[in-house]
Amino acid sequence: MRLLNSRKAREAGFAYIVLLPAIAYFLVYFFYPIGVELWASFFRGQPLIGQSEFAGFENYRQALMDPRVRAAFGRTIVFATLGTFCTLVPALFLAAILSGPIKAATTIRAIIFFPYIISFVIVALMWKSLLDPYTGMLNVLLSFLDLPTQNWLSTPSTALPTIIAITVWKDIGYAMLIYIAAIQGIPKELYEAAEVDGASPAQRFRRITIPLLMPTTLFLAVISMIAHLQDLSAPYLLTGGGPAEATRLYALHVYEVAFLELNIGYASALSFLMFIAILAITFVQFRFLNREVVY
C-alpha cells in the first residue's frame, strides 16, 4: 500500500513538473495582467505610467453611467451577434455542400479559407480601396451597370453592416473548415439508415447533421463571439470608429480612453467590465447550446 502511495506521489510530482511551464505561462500572461488591470481600475488617472489617486469604485460607476459606453457596448453586441450568426450559418451550409462529392471541392475550400490567413491590415487596405466612394472598383462597377453608387463606409447606416460583412468574409473559411472536419466524423451508417427509412437530404441534414454538430457549433459560437466582442482592428483600420460613431465598438472606445485620453484607470475598469460581460455571455452560450446528441 505504502509502495503504491509513494508511486502515486512520484507520478503526481512528475505531472506537476511537466505542467509547470503551462502554469507559469498562465500565471504570467493571463492571471497577472488581469490582476494588474483590476488593481489599476480602482485608480483615477494613469496608474501604470503617471500620476493617479485611489478612486474606489468611481470608475465603474462612471462607466455604467456613461452614454457613450452604453452605446459602444450595444453596438458591439450587435456586431458580435450578427458577425457570429452570419459566419456560422453560411459556413455550415458550405461545409455540408463541400463535404459531398463536388468537383474541385478542395480548390473551392482553399479559396474560401484563404482570407482567414491574411493579416487584417492587408484586408482593411484592400477593402478600403475597393469600397472607396470616389475611386473604388465597386462603385465603378455599379456606375458601369447604371446602378446608384454607395458610400459604404462613410454612411452611418451602412458602415457597421459593411464591417460585419468584411469580418464574415474573412472568418467564414475557418468555421467552414472546422465544420467539414466535424461532418467527416459523423458515422456514415446513420445517413445510410435514414436513407433506407426514406429520409430526404434536407431531413437528413436537419435530423442528423445539425444535432450531431452541436458541440462544434458551441465551440465556434463561443470563440467567434469572444473574438468579435474584443474586435479592435476592424473599426480601427477601416473607419476609425466613424462615421458619427457608427462603428465605435467597445474595444476601440477602451483603446482611445487608454491611449489617446491617457485615462488608464478608467480604461482598465471598462476592460474589466467587458471581461465580466464575456464570461456572462459565454455562460449563456454554454447553457443554451451545450446539448450532446447520442444516437
Next chain:
Amino acid sequence: MKLADRLSRCIAVALCLYGVGGAARAETLKVYWNAGHAYQAYADVIKKFESDHPGWTVEWGRFQWPDMRTKLVADLSVGNAPDLVAEPGGWVPEFALQGMITPLNDFVAKDGKDLGYPQDWQDFSVDRNTIDGKYYGIQLHLTCATLVYNVDMLKEAGFHKPPTNWQEFRKVAIATSKRGKFGFAPNQVATYYTPWIYQNGGALYDSAANKVAFDSPQSAQAIQFVADLIHKDKAAPLPVAGADYEGPQKLFTAGRAAMILTGPWDVSPIKTGNPKLNWDVAPSLTEKQQATMSGGVSLFIPKTAKHPAEAWDLLKRFVTLETELAASLPNGMTMPRKSWAADPKVKADPVLGKFSQCLPYAVDSSAKLSLTGKNAAVQDLFKAAIQDILYNDKPAQEVLSDYAGRANAALGHK
C-alpha cells in the same frame, strides 16, 4: 618561453583587448519619429551623430502618429522609454503635466546661446512647449494649413484668382463641381474645421471660463457653412471615414477636387503623385478675420530616458538652421526658426514661401486646452460632433450644444 609565462602573456593581452572593447562598448539611442518625416537630411544627421560617437547606434523607429502614441504609452508603462520622441503637437503639455518629460532648462542654459533657443524660434512655438517657465519640448517643424487650389480647374470655371472670403469660396466651389469632380474636398479629421471657426470669430476653448467654445453661434455657423457645401450645394463630397487624413489630398492630386485645406505635409505627396498638376497655394480665407490652424512637430526627452545627454546632443543637431534648410527645401516643410523664414532660399521657394506666410495668423487650438489635461477627451467629443453634423446632416448648433455639454462635464471632472 615556459608554458606558464606564455599563458600569463596571453591573459594580459586578452585583458587589454577586453579593456579597449569595454571603453567603446555598444550603446543604443532609441528615437521615435513619424514615418512621413524620415527625410534624408535627418538620416544624414543620425549618420554624423553615430560617427561622432563611436560605438553608438541610433535606433530610428518610424511610426504613424496613432501607432507611435500606443507604443509610447505601452513602453512608458513597462519602463522601456525611448530617449527622444517627435510628437505631433499637444503631447508635450499632456505628458509633462503627468511628470513624464525631462525639463530641458539645464540643457538650454548650457547650449541655448549657441543654438539660438529660444530667441530664434517663433514665439508661439516656444510657448506651446513651455509650462511654468520650464521648457519641455523644442519645436522641430512649425506648420499651418491654408487653401491649396487647382489653377486649371478654377480657370476653366472662369476664375483667374483664388477666393479670399466665404462667399467667393462658395461660388468657386459650386462652379468647379461637375460629374465626378468636386469644388472642395473636406477632411474627416475634426481639426481641419477649426480654421472655419477662427475665421468666423469663434474659438474652440475659453480658458478663462474653463469651458469649450465650439458651441458658440460663430462656431455653429462656421460648421454649418461646410455642411451646407456638402448637402445643399453639392459642391463637396462627404469625407471618407477612416483613421487617416489623406483623402482630400488624394482627390486633389488626382485632379478631382478644385480646392483643399492642407499644410506643407501634403506638398511632397502632391508633387510626387501628380507632377503635371497645375496647383498653387493661396492665403487663408477671411470672413470676420483671416485665420487658420497651426500644427507642427516638437521633440521631447522622456523622464525615464536612459541617455538624456546624448538625446539632447542629437536633438540639437536636428534643429540647427543648416538641417532645417536641408529638410525643408526638398520636402516643402515649414520650420520654426525666425532665421529660417528670413532665409533668401525659403523666401524664393514658390510653395514654402506661401505656406510660411500663414504662420503669423495661425492658431494652435490645443495650446490652452492641453494644460487642462483633458485635450484628448474634448477633441474626441469635438470630432464626434463634427461627424454627427456632416454624416447625419443634423443642425450644427443643436449638435454642438449637445456635445459641448459633455465636453464641459469632462473638463469639470477631476
